[in-house]
Amino acid sequence: MVYEIGELPLKTLLPAAARAEDHLARLDEIVRRSPVGEGFIERGHFFDAAASMWVSGELVHIEDLVLHDARMDIRAPTHELTIAHAILRSRRRIAGAEPDWALTEAGIGSLAGSAVIKVEEDPVPREPEVEGFFDSEDDEDDPLAREFAHIDAIINRSQRVLDGIGEGAMKRPPERPSLAVGDLIIRDPDWDERERMSQWRAVLKETEELPSTLSAAILFDAWESIEPLQRQHPLGGQLVAAYLRARGKVSSHLPGFHVGLKAVPRERRRAHGRTPRLLAFLDAMSAAAETGMKEIVRLSQAREQMERRMRGRRSSSSLPAAIDLILARPIVSASMVAKAAEVTPRGALNLIAELGVREATGRGRYRAWAVF
Numbered sequence: 001m002v003y004e005i006g007e008l009p010l011k012t013l014l015p016a017a018a019r020a021e022d023h024l025a026r027l028d029e030i031v032r033r034s035p036v037g038e039g040f041i042e043r044g045h046f047f048d049a050a051a052s053m054w055v056s057g058e059l060v061h062i063e064d065l066v067l068h069d070a071r072m073d074i075r076a077p078t079h080e081l082t083i084a085h086a087i088l089r090s091r092r093r094i095a096g097a098e099p100d101w102a103l104t105e106a107g108i109g110s111l112a113g114s115a116v117i118k119v120e121e122d123p124v125p126r127e128p129e130v131e132g133f134f135d136s137e138d139d140e141d142d143p144l145a146r147e148f149a150h151i152d153a154i155i156n157r158s159q160r161v162l163d164g165i166g167e168g169a170m171k172r173p174p175e176r177p178s179l180a181v182g183d184l185i186i187r188d189p190d191w192d193e194r195e196r197m198s199q200w201r202a203v204l205k206e207t208e209e210l211p212s213t214l215s216a217a218i219l220f221d222a223w224e225s226i227e228p229l230q231r232q233h234p235l236g237g238q239l240v241a242a243y244l245r246a247r248g249k250v251s252s253h254l255p256g257f258h259v260g261l262k263a264v265p266r267e268r269r270r271a272h273g274r275t276p277r278l279l280a281f282l283d284a285m286s287a288a289a290e291t292g293m294k295e296i297v298r299l300s301q302a303r304e305q306m307e308r309r310m311r312g313r314r315s316s317s318s319l320p321a322a323i324d325l326i327l328a329r330p331i332v333s334a335s336m337v338a339k340a341a342e343v344t345p346r347g348a349l350n351l352i353a354e355l356g357v358r359e360a361t362g363r364g365r366y367r368a369w370a371v372f
Helices: 010-033 037-055 062-069 079-096 105-112 143-171 193-206 212-226 235-246 274-308 319-328 334-341 345-355
Strands: none
Touching (some): 010 037, 010 212, 037 062, 062 079, 079 105, 079 235, 105 235, 212 235, 274 319, 319 334, 319 345, 334 345
16 A cells, blocks of 8 residues: 655644644643653653553553553553553653664664564684593593593583584574564564555655654554554554654653544544544644643642652652652552662651652552552
8 A cells, every 4th residue: 555645735734733833842841841851751651652552442551551560560461561561661762762763774673573683604613622631541540530531521411412502593593582562463474564664664755844743643644554564553653753853843752642642532533534634643742742731730739749748858868769759650559669769668658658649549458659
């Protein structure tokens, strides 16, 4: 399937694109200057990963994702939770890399899990085998020499076995370093990922002269239409967010559009016409930016309230570490606070009580706290 840009109804699209650019620029400046910017960025990764699964028709609870990321699962992780965590890790990698890294061939291959191990063609030459240290006839009657010779022979046999295994590994074809999401699912053998990806890259090149937000909307729609990679539907939104960073539209954080897409009706997101789909994505960008600005205001107020409780505390208090964790996670448990603040679980409960954070579960066991 070839994605053609053709003639765009600019009179219809440009107002929505300008509004999205204005909201993104405002949010970018607020995040850069806000003292809770780092916490907002980390929380945004969690919310966008869960929202990405929601847009795809799968439900992942944010508290399960937080606990799974902290390796504190209370139950076996589901397949959907595993995918959501893969999205979370990908967003962190993109945010920590150079702005244009995710759009390179190496970046896309790494994010999609299609990178292969490069095996050296020329193995390292082995040293000649040593038959034994006690080969002289004078040592035949020495019982200690015979014992050492026996041990040396066992070592040589073991080394030959290991060398044989190593040679077999060198002859095997390259393999993936680990299973990527979708590896255990049946794939279409006629799905030409290289050709489809080249088509998406052609769209990427054609949109260079358009406004950045309009280009991002077209790239997202092209990814949805072409589907370059099998079982990699969420990757499109991540690449679009990286594209805005590469264009210089945002620099302080990695935008999360799926939070805004949740507010857009499915009929608009899956409309038959391309123009309604582009407008839906542009509106989602504006909605996500507005939600982000409200979130920063809420986190700033929560930080001020918690910092008031720190007045008069000693410099070695564990409260600052607990505050940073609470602001950087949508939800926290006593074990997470104890690990971050390096205190006992009982001490973590005391810190949470001193900060006045509200309990989110209403249960007596497996409790969690969050900023509301």
